[in-house]
Amino acid sequence: MCVDFIHRAKHFVSTPLPENPPPSTPANLSWRAVPYAPSSYATIPPRPSLKMLFIAGALFFLTLCTCLVAGTQFAFAYAQNQAVSLDEFFKAFTLLYKHPRALAAGLPFALTLLTILLAHELGHFFACRHHHIRASYPFFIPFPSLMGTFGAFILIRSPIRTARALFDVGASGPLVGFVLAVPPLIYGVLHAKIVPGLDDTRNVDLAFGAPLLLRIFAVLLHPGVSAGSLLLHPVGRAAWVGLFATSLNLLPVAQLDGGHILRSLSARLHYFVSLLFPFVLVALGLFGFWEGWYIWGALLFGMRFLRIAPIYDPTPLDTPRLWGALFALFVFLLCFMPAPLYISPTPH
Numbered sequence: 001m002c003v004d005f006i007h008r009a010k011h012f013v014s015t016p017l018p019e020n021p022p023p024s025t026p027a028n029l030s031w032r033a034v035p036y037a038p039s040s041y042a043t044i045p046p047r048p049s050l051k052m053l054f055i056a057g058a059l060f061f062l063t064l065c066t067c068l069v070a071g072t073q074f075a076f077a078y079a080q081n082q083a084v085s086l087d088e089f090f091k092a093f094t095l096l097y098k099h100p101r102a103l104a105a106g107l108p109f110a111l112t113l114l115t116i117l118l119a120h121e122l123g124h125f126f127a128c129r130h131h132h133i134r135a136s137y138p139f140f141i142p143f144p145s146l147m148g149t150f151g152a153f154i155l156i157r158s159p160i161r162t163a164r165a166l167f168d169v170g171a172s173g174p175l176v177g178f179v180l181a182v183p184p185l186i187y188g189v190l191h192a193k194i195v196p197g198l199d200d201t202r203n204v205d206l207a208f209g210a211p212l213l214l215r216i217f218a219v220l221l222h223p224g225v226s227a228g229s230l231l232l233h234p235v236g237r238a239a240w241v242g243l244f245a246t247s248l249n250l251l252p253v254a255q256l257d258g259g260h261i262l263r264s265l266s267a268r269l270h271y272f273v274s275l276l277f278p279f280v281l282v283a284l285g286l287f288g289f290w291e292g293w294y295i296w297g298a299l300l301f302g303m304r305f306l307r308i309a310p311i312y313d314p315t316p317l318d319t320p321r322l323w324g325a326l327f328a329l330f331v332f333l334l335c336f337m338p339a340p341l342y343i344s345p346t347p348h
Helices: 002-013 050-079 086-096 100-130 163-190 212-221 234-249 257-265 267-286 292-303 319-335
Strands: 139-142 149-153 206-208 341-343
Touching (some): 050 086, 050 100, 050 139, 050 149, 050 234, 100 163, 100 234, 163 212, 163 234, 212 234, 212 319, 234 319, 257 267, 257 319
Antiparallel strands (some): 206 341
């Protein structure tokens, strides 16, 4: 093979070349004028490894356990026609090793919430697969909190090269999760119990805020009854958590889903909103709506220092995606709560 290579090399060298060959690229060509075009073939990213699938499954199981505990407490409070007690909530975790069968009461809440969160993350995952973007399986975050979890996430391991792909990846999760959260919310409102004073922290340890969508359903299904007086069925409470998570993800900041949507529309507007919005959340905390906004404001401010990959193809969104962006804004307004939780300053 070495001999053949040398023979071919001599053949090519013996061919005379012009003294001033024409340039292969015009000298006055501006690279900025060349439109970005995808390659003629698309490389399908490999599926996540079995190790990642095992880790995702283990986290899902742990999150199921913590959500069962939370759901059991919601089921107990619903059966007793009373608000959730923080003291009883923390005691409920002993059921994991004392009376695990009692956790079956938490299944309606846990399965509803995990279905909504899983649909949210799978929306992101399949949007990434559609655009040949490498992404991990959904990872759930178990946490012994009132909700039983801190949500879920996927890791995107390759750049999102186009504005349209950025929109699809950002919008697919919250919109799919919202659609799946509406039916259980309706069920929860239909089977809600009317408990006057349920939203008065002078009488209860904890009161839940009511998003606009819940207020609308309360007016339609329970005329004349305040949304704050409805003790939702645990299925409806899981939908409430799903709406709350959707509103947080749709905040138009940094690398949240709402930030992806806004950046796909205007990178410049995304920059300024990401700069100012954390201060808006801090202001909500200062005005006494919810102290948790301090934490979110700090997190979003810190996210501004994370590197964001450039968009190589800034082709504007087409008409269906523009309508999708408008629908995402509508969903955010239906789900957002300035004061999602009211915690009594004194224990009862």
